[in-house]
Amino acid sequence: MAPSQDRSQGRTGGVGPVGAPAATTFTGNKALQIEEPLIFEMGQPGRCGVDLPDPLQEGPPKVKDRLNGLRRSGEIGLPGLSEPQVVQHYTRLSQKNYAIDMGVYPLGSCTMKHNPRINEKVARLAGIGDLHPLQPVSTVQGALALIDALAHWLKTLTGMPAVAMSPAAGAHGEMCGMMAIAAALEAKGQRAARKIVLAPESAHGTNPATAAALGFTVKPIPANERGRVDLAALKAALGPDVAAIMLTNPNTCGLFESEIIEISKAVHEAGAYFYCDGANFNAIVGRVRPGDLGVDCMHINLHKTFSTPHGGGGPGAGPVVLSEALAPYAPYPWIVRNGDQWTVAEDGAKVDGQPLGRLKAFHGQMGMFTRALAYIMSHGADGLKQAAEDAVLSANYVMASLKDVMTPSFEGPCMHEALFDDGFLKDTGISTLDFAKAMIDEGYHPMTMYFPLVVHGALLIEPTESQAREDLDLFIATLRSLAERAKSGSAAEEFKAAPRYAPRRRLDETLAARKPVLRWRPSNVFKQAAE
Amino acid sequence: MRYLPLTDADRREMLAKIGARSIDELFRDVPQAARLGGKIAGLPDHAGELEVERAFQAYAAKNVSPGSAPFFIGAGAYRHHVPATVDYLIQRGEFLTSYTPYQPEITQGTLQYLFEFQTQVTLLTGMEVANASMYDGSTGAAEAVLMANRVTRRHKALISGGLHPQYRSIIETTAKWEGYRAVVGRPDVDGLEDLIAAIDKETSCVVVQNPSFFGHVRDFGKLAEACHAAGALMIVVVTEVVSLGLIRPPGDMGADIVVCEGQSLGNGLGFGGPYVGLFATREKYMRQMPGRLCGETVDADGKRGFVLTLSTREQHIRREKATSNICTNAGLCALAFTVHLALLGEAGFRRLAELNHARASRLADKVASVPGVQLMNDSFFNEFTVRLPKPAAPVVEALAARRILGGLPVSRLLPDDRSAANLLLLAATETATDAGMDTLVAGLKEVL
Numbered sequence: 001m002a003p004s005q006d007r008s009q010g011r012t013g014g015v016g017p018v019g020a021p022a023a024t025t026f027t028g029n030k031a032l033q034i035e036e037p038l039i040f041e042m043g044q045p046g047r048c049g050v051d052l053p054d055p056l057q058e059g060p061p062k063v064k065d066r067l068n069g070l071r072r073s074g075e076i077g078l079p080g081l082s083e084p085q086v087v088q089h090y091t092r093l094s095q096k097n098y099a100i101d102m103g104v105y106p107l108g109s110c111t112m113k114h115n116p117r118i119n120e121k122v123a124r125l126a127g128i129g130d131l132h133p134l135q136p137v138s139t140v141q142g143a144l145a146l147i148d149a150l151a152h153w154l155k156t157l158t159g160m161p162a163v164a165m166s167p168a169a170g171a172h173g174e175m176c177g178m179m180a181i182a183a184a185l186e187a188k189g190q191r192a193a194r195k196i197v198l199a200p201e202s203a204h205g206t207n208p209a210t211a212a213a214l215g216f217t218v219k220p221i222p223a224n225e226r227g228r229v230d231l232a233a234l235k236a237a238l239g240p241d242v243a244a245i246m247l248t249n250p251n252t253c254g255l256f257e258s259e260i261i262e263i264s265k266a267v268h269e270a271g272a273y274f275y276c277d278g279a280n281f282n283a284i285v286g287r288v289r290p291g292d293l294g295v296d297c298m299h300i301n302l303h304k305t306f307s308t309p310h311g312g313g314g315p316g317a318g319p320v321v322l323s324e325a326l327a328p329y330a331p332y333p334w335i336v337r338n339g340d341q342w343t344v345a346e347d348g349a350k351v352d353g354q355p356l357g358r359l360k361a362f363h364g365q366m367g368m369f370t371r372a373l374a375y376i377m378s379h380g381a382d383g384l385k386q387a388a389e390d391a392v393l394s395a396n397y398v399m400a401s402l403k404d405v406m407t408p409s410f411e412g413p414c415m416h417e418a419l420f421d422d423g424f425l426k427d428t429g430i431s432t433l434d435f436a437k438a439m440i441d442e443g444y445h446p447m448t449m450y451f452p453l454v455v456h457g458a459l460l461i462e463p464t465e466s467q468a469r470e471d472l473d474l475f476i477a478t479l480r481s482l483a484e485r486a487k488s489g490s491a492a493e494e495f496k497a498a499p500r501y502a503p504r505r506r507l508d509e510t511l512a513a514r515k516p517v518l519r520w521r522p523s524n525v526f527k528q529a530a531e
Numbered sequence: 532m533r534y535l536p537l538t539d540a541d542r543r544e545m546l547a548k549i550g551a552r553s554i555d556e557l558f559r560d561v562p563q564a565a566r567l568g569g570k571i572a573g574l575p576d577h578a579g580e581l582e583v584e585r586a587f588q589a590y591a592a593k594n595v596s597p598g599s600a601p602f603f604i605g606a607g608a609y610r611h612h613v614p615a616t617v618d619y620l621i622q623r624g625e626f627l628t629s630y631t632p633y634q635p636e637i638t639q640g641t642l643q644y645l646f647e648f649q650t651q652v653t654l655l656t657g658m659e660v661a662n663a664s665m666y667d668g669s670t671g672a673a674e675a676v677l678m679a680n681r682v683t684r685r686h687k688a689l690i691s692g693g694l695h696p697q698y699r700s701i702i703e704t705t706a707k708w709e710g711y712r713a714v715v716g717r718p719d720v721d722g723l724e725d726l727i728a729a730i731d732k733e734t735s736c737v738v739v740q741n742p743s744f745f746g747h748v749r750d751f752g753k754l755a756e757a758c759h760a761a762g763a764l765m766i767v768v769v770t771e772v773v774s775l776g777l778i779r780p781p782g783d784m785g786a787d788i789v790v791c792e793g794q795s796l797g798n799g800l801g802f803g804g805p806y807v808g809l810f811a812t813r814e815k816y817m818r819q820m821p822g823r824l825c826g827e828t829v830d831a832d833g834k835r836g837f838v839l840t841l842s843t844r845e846q847h848i849r850r851e852k853a854t855s856n857i858c859t860n861a862g863l864c865a866l867a868f869t870v871h872l873a874l875l876g877e878a879g880f881r882r883l884a885e886l887n888h889a890r891a892s893r894l895a896d897k898v899a900s901v902p903g904v905q906l907m908n909d910s911f912f913n914e915f916t917v918r919l920p921k922p923a924a925p926v927v928e929a930l931a932a933r934r935i936l937g938g939l940p941v942s943r944l945l946p947d948d949r950s951a952a953n954l955l956l957l958a959a960t961e962t963a964t965d966a967g968m969d970t971l972v973a974g975l976k977e978v979l
Contacts, residue, residue, distance in 0.1 A: 142593030311863030357704025362803025
């Protein structure tokens, strides 16, 4: 047994080895793939990665402490590591990750585009990255102007009159937008009567989760055979009990809702509001303004369309643009400009309108605002439009290049992502999951799998505008090769065993959920608990 | 444009492969009425890196950097020294430009640090399980109340007057729109609030903060007992996570849910975000938690590995029945937290906490010596409240004019509370120097 496995907290056994045993090394390492313990298995008392002055160097204080007798006793249990150990540990961990910086990352609906480093640099400038959110406003005029500049871009690009900047992520923005709708209904005395929110079956899971959290009942709207909202079904569902529709456009099948203007007209005629999920805004920046489609509010994922780094799952930022009808309900805080002076309207400020409250401490995800504004200024109006067009072009190129070996779910053209179902894998014994895992061995991060739910075994590919033609060609050739091998009828075992060359082979997710181990403990404690 | 690899020749050939004559053909599903002809008016065209950097330097120049002035502001965001190693490691592209670890075989780096993060959070808070982070402490506090409502099936939350006013405001906002009652105590300036009498059979939870917004350090053991006797949960909020190096953890006081703002470790002030929320609870409530969870498992070769787990709580599986609508977490900020805490370790973290307390004690002694200034706290960690002989807001402005960032006038966050007008909240971390403190004291003597 390799040394690394001795630390496995009793979790050996599991599903057991599959296939021929891999060549082993003494360390368990495979060249650049280093088996790395947890920091809790590495520490030594007496080691420390920082040098701090002795708190008592100024002599003993007048009183021992002012902690109301609540001094912490006993060990916390944190491991002691030196600085080089910490650097090596996290560098080794980083080498177990796929990333945009390494190549095509075609996760549909996630918009994994290039993350420019100038954005990181400007976010860390002294006078931007180190400001306290509650400094006197006279000392942060530049920061407030920066937020206002980004707000101007977002309003202009979407054709909307107002924006709430504070939501921390897309789902948080959804919450903000739907609260604004609830507030508008309340102001009209209709909140109790309008309890239904319509959402297509293809919606992101956050849409129904948000609506339900606010006490709305979610009613699904079917799609037509073209992958769009069934307008007749929508009209039939609209009535005096409907609060809003939540619609992603372009939708999660990668298609533009071609009847969007009829949809918004029908929604408004029924007295309801139009929430647009802006996750896919990257496809249409500079070519379509959501405000021209009759949208009442839309969140913008700055980490998708405007390239703030995804960071392993966050942080994000989800500003929400609002129509005239919803602007009065925007939450605190917002930036107020008076000539060349900026102030912040915070809780309790006497303002027009009826702010719905507050969603987040301070002013929102400033670090993301800075990066997004740097991205936007770098592209400019011309570059943003070109980026949207290149994203759509690349997705259609992938679609056109694969349509004879894989199964596109709908007739083209698509927008920024190409949706396939698992029809091409029928009778091969190979699933969407197996196909995706085989891509890992070929050096690619898989596409989004099994979403949207409206097609069987979905494979959703979003190449973005960031990939060179030759890299797209190699990606396409790889998928063609995999599809042909899958269909050869003799490759099921090979696909089922994938990935074979990744830092880990398939992980037992059932075991993880059945006996959850969510933290490290000294192994003897763990073994008792597990048995 | 430097970020766009396709050449005009590429674009022509790709259109030919697609069978489209122009890019416009790919946008043919857009209704005619919504198609934009030319460029959107009023926006500039692309800019080079040098121009962009200059523009941001111009923004920065209009601000007063905390590093350039004596600095004593806290109130939920704290200025600490972050080792250079932290920022170097989190900028590795493999961390920075990766996404949610949906494919665990090629994201073990992210998953392992999240597992380390979760373990660190349980150790600091004295709790049994923790999630893989929330947006920040303030949103985490509101999620904790929603979780307590789910666990107890009750709909009335008691909110301490010692809770950060903006946190309180977020809870009130979710209460209003998500349909529960939030009963809020008066601002607890003296730290003498007693919430026990207010607990009844409808109470789902009591939300307290330690140290409180005003800086008081409290023992909530008796409150926890009263909560549990009434079938309610105790939620403890910590906005200064470094305090847990010195103060008895909420888990030892009987907390059921602990929410911390983790910004102090690894993450700069950043004008308020992005930060990182820590969320911990008892094992029995694990399946009611919001947010992502990372768990240990084995791979097909029997090797230890990590995956996202218990996702049947989450929106992408459960949709309208999910425990929360949250999708994104604060992954990279959690990494910064974890790396900083790994560098500190047991000895470093405790010493950092001692140092903060010593610095703040020194500041309290110095400021209390200014005529007319009254220290409101018997106990505090690295932040305390003083009452000034006149309104604090103009005093802070006058100090700012002398290039001193001299604390937070409490009235900024409690504008409707007249009794808060003269209160000033002051914080001192390991970054506060004696010279800076003396400058503040001299400034106060001038403007008071």
